[in-house]
Structure formats: C-alpha cells, structure tokens
Amino acid sequence: MRKLTYYVACSLDGFIGDPNGDASSMFQFMDEEYASWMNTEFPETVPTAFREAAGLTGVPNKRFDTVIQGMGSYRLGLEAGMPSPYGHLREIVATRSLTESPDPNVELFAGDLAARVRELKAEDGPLDIWLCGGGQVARQLVDEVDELVIKSYPQIYGSGMPLFGAEFAVHDYVLEDVRSFGNGVVVRWYARKR
Template sequence: MRKLSYFIATSIDGFIGAPDGDAQFFTQWVDEEYFDYLKAEYPETLPTQGRVPLGIDDLKNRHFDTVIQGRASYDLALQADCTSPYAHMRQYVVSRSLTRSPDPAVEIVSGDVAAKVRELKREGGLGIYLCGGANLAGQLVDEIDELVIKTYPTFLGSGMPLADAGFAVREFTLDSVKSFGNGVVVTTYSRKR
C-alpha cells in the first residue's frame, strides 16, 4: 500500500508560515548544498515551474507520483499563472470553493478528502506527497504515514502551525536525520503502528 508523506518546511518552533500563510522567507536557507540534496533525494517536490528554467525537468520521481495540496497552496501557483504546478505527478487540489479545475491535469477534491487519500493509497505506484498547509494536514493527520520535516534555523514566535488538528497523542518513529552546513535539518519519521 502506498503511503501519504507530509513533506513540509517549518521553523524551529514548529510554524510552517506566517499567520497569513506566507512562507517565502524560508527560501533564504536554500543554498547549493541543500538544493543539491533536494534535487537528488526529493526532485518531484520541486514545482514544474522551477524545474524547467533550472534544467532539471528530466529528474525522475523517487518517492512520489501523486500530490495532494490545499487550495491556499494551489493559489500560489495560480498567482504565478501556473495551473499545473506539479505536471510531473498526478495532481489533486482540495477545495470547497473551486467548482471546476482550471487545468485538465488537476483534479478538484471537494468531498471527504480522507476517503480520497485512502482510495489513492490502495493503488499501486510511488507515494503521495501531502503539499498543503495546516488545515489540510489537520484533516489528514490520521492518514499521514510519514513526516519529512525540513526545519529551518529561524524562530517565528507565532504563525501557521504544522497541522491544525485537535489534541491527540500520535506516535511516530525516527527514521533519519540529515543536517546541512546552513543549519537546515531534515528529519524523517514513520507512523508507529
């Protein structure tokens, strides 16, 4: 069975963005060493819009062949006139307000997103990349099989949490830790079953 992986950037105090969701400030930590790691290990998480100009559009997907993202994340692509931000994967956008997809390669999920994820998990193939904010992560928290947390060396004090989920103890097992000279740490956890 495929797994759902929450691949997410966060501050050292656990916020994935400013209170309004902006997370552009994290890009200051993407230096050559860290970018080389992302290209080698998680190339599919780099949006198509950036892959083409960088000449890395030929990189093969290693972990994911499907992406599910929230409306706010998808809106960032739309603001940049990109209707298919992950053209190298199957794309799902969770939204109650979008009634039609602006792109035939993007499917809108407006109903039970957890049921949709369970359906996708039963299919063959690579994993599912959860690319979204706190709200979507909160809706799917009990479906998340893996956390890949990119912790950036910055302290925000407040902002958008890692997941907007009610309190419950959910245990994970540490799989790996990779640190970089710029202070970024990538920690991978698997759900304890």
C-alpha cells in the same frame, strides 16, 4: 500499499508559514548544498516551472507520483501564474471554494479527503503520495499520514500557519533519520508508530 508522506518545511517552532501562509522567509536557506540534496532526493517536489533551471528536465519522479495540497498552498501557484504547479505529478487540490479546475491536470476535491487518500493508497504502483500542505489539510489527514519528512529551518515565527492545524490528540511517530546542512536546516524522517 502506498503511503502518504507529509514532506514539508517549517520554522523551529512548527509553523509552515506566517499568519497569511507566506513562507518566503525560508527561501534564503536554499543554498547550493541544500538545493542539490533536495533535487537529488526529492526531485518531483520542485515545481514544474523551475525544473529546467534546476537541471531536472527529464528526471523521473523518485518518490511520489501524486501531490495533495489545500487551496491555500495551491493559490500561491495560481497567483504566480502556475495553474498546474506540479504538472509532472497527479495533482489533487482539497477545496470547497474553487469549483472549476483551471488546468486539466488538477483534480479539485471537496469530499471526504481521508477516504480519497485511502483510495490512492490502495492503488498499485511503486511511488507514494506527497502531502504538500497546508496545515488544515494535514489536520484532515492526520490519521492517514504514514511518514513525516520535516525540513526545519532555523527561524522562529512566533505564530502563523501550524504544521498540523489539529485539535489536541497524541499521534506517535518513530525517528528514522536526521540530516543536517551547513545552512542550519535539519531534515528529520519519522514513521508512524503502529
């Protein structure tokens, strides 16, 4: 069975963006060492518009074939002129506000998102599903997240968009790996404790 991986960047205090969802302050940590690692380990998470500049033209997807994101995350791509920011993946946007897809590769979904993810997990295939963001979508899918890959940036936000915009409930995970970089970024892998 395929798994749902929440692969996400956040501040040290667990925010994936400021109160408006902006995480551009984290871009300063995209140095050569870190970018090279991301392009090698998670090449499909680089937006289509930047793949050529990153040397990823023709590079096959390594981990994911599907991306799920909320309207807040998707809107960032739309506002930047990218109606299909991850055109090399199957794109699903959880939204009730947008009723017509601006791109044929983008599936808009307003129903039971957890049920849709269970359908995706049941599909045959070697690659998994990437939960790109944001916190409200992560809240809806908290019971479906099989793996967390958290890229912690050495910043404190104080407030903003939380990693999981969820009500209090304990969900246990097991630390599987840690990777640190010279720029202060720490990447941690967790598997859901079953």
